[in-house]
Amino acid sequence: MRRLIYLLIACLGTIPLLAEATLDSSWTLQQRTPFNAKIQTVKSIQYKQLTSAKKPWQICALVPHLKDAYWIGIDYGLVSKASQLGINLELFEAGSYYRKEQQLKQLEYCLNQPFDAILLGAVAPNLLDNYPGQINKPIIALVNRLDNPMITTRVGVNWYQMGWEAGHFIAKAVKKIPPSSPVTLALLTGPESVGGSDWVELGIQDAIANSHIEITSIRHTDNNRDLYRDQLHNLLNDHIPSYIIGSAVAIEAAIGTLQHKQLIGQVKLVSSYLSPATLRGLHRNKVAFSSDDQVVLQGKLAIDIMVKLLEGAQSFGDIGPQIQALEQGKVQLDMFNNSLAPASFYPIYRVTPKTNL
Known part of the structure; x- marks a missing residue:
């Protein structure tokens, strides 16, 4: 029943998605080298997006879950662009970063x-090493890195840099505080060593290395x-602690927890x-800073x-948006169309050209 509802939403909801998807003819992006490396050289490019596809391609998208924003x-981005181009898209969620076997079964199905x-938002960097069968279709790494020589295009950002931006903000903020x-x-960055949490933590640690900030706790759990x-x-x-850096889900929970414990402003x-x-x-002004990877x-x-x-293009390497550094009191709520799905959007699992009514 739930899946039927999502399909109905897909049929009814593609017209506004299509309208929004055609607003910009090009995007300012970053190409990063070396591929999949922690420290990378960045080149800014203007990327011209497609306005149509040569045929109604069929694309499978695998993601860890659809449990958070x-x-x-x-x-939302996948669905809106697939709708605009008139192609087929089917999305499968593993349900958690801890469900590697489920994602491998979904990969088998799509192959x-x-x-x-296949667009593969992998639950683990070594996922393809655990797949015993033959891979005979193009695969792009989606958001999360895939450590496998057959992967030559990844769409996402550098998660080490995401962590570095957060740590750098704190290091700057405490410069005027005496070392005494x-x-x-405290770090609550997400599931341990999957997704981007391990590189986020490395970025934070490097950003605060020359400061008098002490990491007093590192805790991991699923994004719940x-x-x-x-x-x-x-x-x-x-x-x-003086500061808590966490995933967005952790910080959402922390806002209410600090308010309940009357610690707003202290942490x-x-x-x-x-x-x-x-x-x-x-x-x-309840959150001091957030990285934004659009x-x-x-x-x-x-x-x-x-x-x-x-349609014949060469690999694009490591490519994605520029990370935005957002500070409290300096944001406008209506400027994040590339960053957040509309509040009215519910997950959609399938798009077909027939839904472009």
Whole structure:
């Protein structure tokens, strides 16, 4: 029943998506080298997007989950661009970063069905090493890196840089605090060593390396608000840090937890990526900082690049939007069309050319 509802939404909702998808003829992007490296050289480019496809290609998209605003934003970008180009898209979610076997089954399905190509938001960098069969279709890494020589195009940002931006903000903010006054930092960056959490933590650590900031706690859990509330409860019972850097879901949970414990203002919150709740927190001075990697644009770009590859283009390497550094009190709520799905959007799992009514 749930899937039927999503398909109905896809049929009814593509007209506004199509209208929005045609607003810009080109995007300002970054190409990064070396491919999949932690430290990269960045080249700014103007990328001209497609306005049509040569045929109704069939694309399979695999993502870890659709449980938070990040991947829902990716979904919105995928759906809007697929609708605009008149191609077929089917999306499958593994359900969690801890469900590698489920994603491998979904990969097997997409390889054996009449899909032309696969967009793979992998639950683990080594996912393809665990696939025993033959891979005979083009695969683009979507958001998360894939450590496999057959992958030569990845759409996303550098997650080390996402963490570095967050850590750099804190390092700048505490420069005027005397070294004798301890500045403590707790990390709640997401599932351990999957997605981008490991590189986010490395970026944070490098950004604060020459400061007097001490990381006093590193905690991991799946991106679930209730699980983060438990982690926050344990953290704050153990000690009260000066700053908490976390995933957007962790920071969303922290806003309410700090308010309940009357710690607003005493503990500053920094988000490693953007969500509607963290954006409101920035606007209301409840969140000090957030990195923003423009996930809607990433979804649109992934579809656009995959169609170009299917129509004869060469690999695009490591490519994606520029990371935006957002500080509290300096954001306007209506300037994030490339970053967040509309509040009215619900996940859509299938787009067909017939839905372009």
